[in-house]
Amino acid sequence: MTTPVRPSDQTPAPAHGPASAPLGVAAIGYAFMGKAHSNAWRNVASFFDVPAFEQKVLVGRDAGSVAAAAAKYGWAESATDWRSVIERDDIHVVDICAPGWMHAEIAVAALAAGKHVLVEKPLANTIAEAEAMTAAAEAARANGVQSMIGFNYRRVPALALARELIAEGRLGTVRHVRAAYLQDWLSDAESPMTWRLRKETAGSGALGDIASHAIDQIQHLTNETVTEATGTLRTFVARRPGPHGPEDVTVDDAVWATLGLTGDVSASVEASRVATGQKNSLRIEIYGTAGSLAFDLENFNELRFLDATVPVREQGFRRILVNEPEHPYLAAWWPQGHIIGWEHTFTHQIRDFLTAIQEQTPPSPSFEDGLQIQRVLAVIEESADNRGVVTPVLQPTFATQGA
Structure with missing residues (x-):
């Protein structure tokens, strides 16, 4: 993985590319994720030393809407045909923020055209699509073309610090992990249908979206790999109002899973988009032989750490306010004590991706990593269909990039 920026590594290697010209960037998609990514592209060079780039074009299906979004988000122009955009010589980076069903076609074409590709998670809607994308990424990598999947929570400074503490052995041997990602935006049964509730466009519901x-x-923090899974899926609201009347919901509202990982680590996962009162809560607890860590996305700048090596009378979870210059990424932002937020994870993500392109090193998470996650999601679905049978996770044949 590209190393999170610290005070000692603010100066990147010399830029490379066509005569060191700025990298031309195209983003495909301008809704929720397109807005988040656009904000990152617009701000990253103001805080981090990154190779020169230009926000060339924003792509969307509605000409009027995408033109308005491009002007608002800092893009030089807009377009409605992504195919013609990736053929342009002045486009070097393609950022895919479109719905999951479009990921494979766009990414494979962009990589074949020699463009660096960043794509939102999950990698694809099916294993077959993810495999095609990963094969395309592997072939492109041989020609110096980089690709990365956007699991932006790897760039939360508190979680990046948690990974460092685990790698340093501060928790001893990790035994088990609990992770729960809870939202409530679908709690109301009258909430309308969207593409996220149709399997043909979203692939899955809470499973692929937030689980x-x-x-x-779980895998990134522990540096271990899921090898088996048992899962349960539930759709609480089977039909929702559509533009032409009620429509069937064909994905899950919530998921529960138990995972077995290498290193004899066990984990539990819960994800729901109907958890009334929970807005965007990702809670992670990691328990080891020598200590424990706890994080909640709704307390973005805080990490809880328990050191079990001190006498029992001194033990207890202590709060680490993660906003010192010595913490991952934070040297580039504000003086200590001044917190940052969710949107900064995308800025960190763009910083790491541009740095990987500049230094010609494979960024992380790679498409191989995305394929592995896709296999875990598929196994959880299979287990749910088989009413809880423990199912092994078939490991990809590709070498995983960037632990």
Whole structure:
């Protein structure tokens, strides 16, 4: 993985590319994720030393809406045909923020055209699509073309610090992890249908949308790999109002899973988009032989750490306010004591991706990592269909990039 920025590594290697010209960036998609990514592209160079780039074009299906978004988000122009955009010589980076069903076609074409590709998670809607994307990424990598999947929570400074503490052995041997990602935006049965509630466009519901984040964090924090899974899926609201009348919901509202990992680590995952009162709560607890860590996304700048090596009378979870220059990424931002927020994870993500392109090193998480997550999601679905049978996770044949 690209190393989180610290005071000692603010100066990147010399830029490379066509005569060191600025990298031309195209983003595909301008809704929720397109807005978050656009904000990161617009701000990253103000805080981090990154190779020169230009926000060339924002792509969307509605000409009027995407033109308005491009002007608002800092893009030089807009377009409605992504195929013609990736053929342009002045486009070097393609950032895919479109719905999951479009990921594979766009990414494979962009990589074949020699463009560096960043794509939102989950990698694809099916294993077959994810495999095609990963094969395309592997072939492109041989020609110096980089690719990365956008699991932005890897760039939360508190979680990056948690990973460092685990790697340093501060928790001893990790035994088990609990992760719960809870939202409530679908709690109301009258909430209307969206593409996220149709399997053909979203692939899955809470499973791919938010449980994928939890699973990625479990593996990333522990540096272990899921090898088996048992899962349960539930759809609480089977039909929702559509533009032409009620429509069937064909994805899950909530998921529960138990995971087995390498290193004899066990983990539990819960994800729901109907958890009334929970707005965007990702809670992670890691328990080891020598200590424990706890994090909640709704307390973004805080990490809880228990040191079990001190006498029992001194033990207890202590609060680490993660906003010192010595913490990952934070040297670039404000004086200590001044907190940052959710949107900064995307800025960190763009910083790491641009640095990887500049230094010609494979960024992380790679498409191989995304494929592995896709296999875990598929196994959880299979287990749910089989009413809880423990199912092994078939490991990809590709070498995983960037532990």
